Amino acid sequence: MGWGISFISTKVLMDNGLSPIEVYIYRFALAYLALLLFCHKQIRSNTWRHEFIFILAGLFGGSIYFISENVALQYTLVSNVSLITSLSPLLTVLLIGFLYRSERPGKATIFGSAIAFVGVGLVIFNSSFALSINPLGDLLALLAALCWAVYSIIIKQLTPLYSALFITRKTFFYGVLTALPFLLIEPHVTSPAVLIQPKLLLNILFLALFCSLFAYLMWAVINGKIGAVKASNYMYFQPVVTLVFSFLILGEKITLIGVTGCAMILLGVWLADYLQKRGSRAATRH
Secondary structure (H helix, E strand, O other): OHHHHHHHHHHHHHHOOOOHHHHHHHHHHHHHHHHHOOOOOOOOOOOHHHHHHHHHHHHHHHHHHHHHHHHHHHHOOHHHHHHHHOOHHHHHHHHHHHHOHHHOOOHHHHHHHHHHHHHHHHHHHHHHHHOOOOOHHHHHHHHHHHHHHHHHHHHHHHOOOOOHHHHHHHHHHHHHHHHHHHHHHOOOOOOHHHHHOHHHHHHHHHHHHHHHHHHHHHHHHHHHHHOHHHHHHHHHHHHHHHHHHHHHHHOOOOOHHHHHHHHHHHHHHHHHHHHHHHHHHHHHHO
């Protein structure tokens, strides 16, 4: 639920003068400092190879993912961004199938993916045609979904070796570090003093402590216990939460084509998972 509402908090911060890059850096710098209080005994990972993997985790699960997602919020609806990034479970399955022959997706996954991607097409068409919104935002949201799928696969290699606290802390560190060069392209950098305003402070603290610190820790723990694919399934609820709260808080319109696209995305990801499980049970019985 927290990640579903996070899009709205991010939008509120950007509407009050912060750039997408600044929102990300302030959010995760605060989360990193808070996490450092609990996890500071080991600074470096065990090997330089692992350190490089953590840099990739910071890029794909941090800077590239969130900057793409935050910039997308400038061009399209909050509900669209949440909806399209919810495709990451399917993208995770497809990527794992591409990288590991033993885990290639079956016909059920491909069928569900096709339905979900048609839904994405409807959402993009609806926002671009009916609401005159730049499709660049929807495409950036799709890039963010792909980045999260890559991140899920990256930490799959790390969870047997490191604690959830350590993985999360390293991801935050390299995420902020790799985001700093993006500030060079910013025409104006907002002073951190603006965060003293109660409205902005509450939103940045919500993003840093709940949506970043707590949520990432839970994600790392769940990934270690049930795997990247099953963990990604819980993201299916994200767009529904965002759709409701963006309507209530931001006043975004809910159109018939948009709802149809949302339904097709959710149906596609659910159907792929359901048919795959049913096929596995049938194979086991025989």
